[in-house]
Amino acid sequence: MNDSTSTHETAGREDSPALSASAFLRDFHHTSRFGATSGGGIDRQAGTPEHGAVRDWFEERAQELGFTVAGDGIGTLFARREWIPGAPFVLVGSHLDSQPLGGRFDGTYGVVAALHAAAAVDADVAAGTLSPRHNVAVVDWFNEEGSRFAPSIMGSSVHAGLLDLDTALRTRDPDGTTVAEALEATGRRGGTPGPTAAAYAEIHIEQGRRLERSGIPVGVVDRSWHTQKLLVSVVGEQSHTGATLMADRRDALTAAAQVVLAVESVVESFPPESIVTSVGQLDVEPNSPIVVPRQVDLVVDLRADRAEDVDRARRLLLDRFREVAADRGVEVRSEDFDVRPVQRFPAAGVDLAEKAARDDGLESAVLATLAGHDAVAMNRVAPSVMLFVPSTDGVSHCEREYTSDADMVSGLSVLTGVLRRLVAGDLDDVAPGGSATA
Template identity: 80%
Template structure:
């Protein structure tokens, strides 16, 4: 299977083109910015390490003959304009990471975008491509949301579903605002974002479906319905040594029951149809000799069907109230970051299938369980989302891995998608994707991206 091992793509393999080797050199170079000892990266949005890799992106874009602008939320666009006044096909992903995250997530899509744009430019120069639209490689700001919530910030501002000023005033746990972080890294931009005609993105799958099937390219036709709950468990602070066990209202013990309940709710559904997690957990006062008075946590519910998420939410809220009664605490739950199913244009899926066939590789259509910048962009313009395999399905950790061979295959298919979009093959598509009710995508979301 193509994804089992790297193809030696940077070691003189005669089947690998010089431009593929150039792409691989660029990709592996980015791993030095924010590198961790275990082979991952730590480049949270707006940090010095994030600023360093973004400066590399700007410099590399210039070497490839592209002009660079930065918008007010700090998203960077590397532009190639052939048709004055025409809108742009945007292609990209993100260079920020999770804490101690993987070096492929997001970064692969940005570096691949640079090289797909360069290939399209070469085709135009050679008279092989007649562009209807211009093109731009994009590094969206703060896709991960690890430092600044919500995630998918830059593309949500671009799509008009997150207010710019709200985003700029968002703070990290230390009280630093997005605006301040952008200033510190030289990315508080003033340039207008280019008008988009279409969008394309390639990403590692962050799952095992492609690896299991041996298919090298996944084409996304929809996103899963997702929502988060902000949960506060409120007890009473007291002395760990002087307070009898029967007199304690320990918020941390109760919160541990909440975490277990979040995992156990999936048992009410068919296997692999729903996922749940608790990914953030804050304890107050977090002192070694104080019984915790409050725990704040974020619950994440995701499923292919909105009805399953709604059912899981209802079951979970019932169980939380039972925990509150048994542990003599209060539990409050607030809906947060609700994202309905987004369906990607069928014409875009067909276009990606053609691009895969052009490269002689198999593809399969699947849903994305995770959120990506393509989801908000798909609300405003026709969007195409591609996946390449992830070894063991692992992501958001340092051992995340995708082979050189699979990355090169993905780049070649992405380049085919971009050239078709530039030529206007989706020009007659009036808008982006549709929501799960079948209507055109609108901006009914709660503004949290």
């Protein structure tokens, strides 16, 4: 998709040379050089040198725009603009880390857009056209993706009190490096507590095709899906691939293949598009070309709009795992992990975002997020607003991920309108969202 073919025009969105659509696009596309891959994506897993480099750029750029930058204990960066000493902050942002061989839009767009939206609001305050009740802080959350260090959404979960800081710092990657060591290596082991949040806002690519299919430029998120993971171990017996007869094998990998297929096929027990499942990670032991595998560890991901659908899928899978174990002469162990209930965003925040879109002459659609985001964690402690912009072909977490310049600029404009309202205190009487059963 070529930017020039988008139906959402960027004309009329230039404000000043420092705070223009072109300046935003220049900054955004500049970030793509950090961890760039040959396929047009990025590889910036949390705490790697590439991630450290883009965070250094973010700090320098924020300082150029008049923000003061400091990191907290889990390495999240806060670029603050304090107009009212002692007042709480409206936080706005996303994350700069990526999946391996990931896309250049996921997370990064939300951080760069947040920086430019906050700079525009700062210019309004300086000009006297906006009277703030709160300060503003642009956030780059640490380790949203969770590809190197599990679980995902780490920085915002620590900030929201959902994850213990020391536990997070002790988390190790597959090579044995801890989060604390990775932060030290990139110079991001901070010690300044994050600001108290009066509200939170985030904009993100949709990572789906609903907006693209409908031709609507802005999505307003009203809830998240219920999600949970299962840590599954398939345990067989190691033996020689050449000397062990087929009938004598207890092959953990062939049994694990049946587990993977069961995870995919369980969706057939539910209405179309009501549940998604996947296995995205496999570790095989001993992983030798002449050894029958003795153990396979894998992660099952279950997501649905209704908690009871996830629970039912889990029960069906456990039954199937027992059948695989009996048929194959192996042991299949399963442990619940990373259960995240449905989160409903405040209705007043949804209304506020829809108004901001209308003010820009843009149509919006209210929809759920199937993926997890930092806004879901922050919604537990502060009234939160989450926006989406279209994703071409719905592709994400791969190098082909794409959103047009025009759609990004439209989203930036709506985010700026949302941020103006939040800084002015429009959600001050609104409680944070909470878990709910769908």
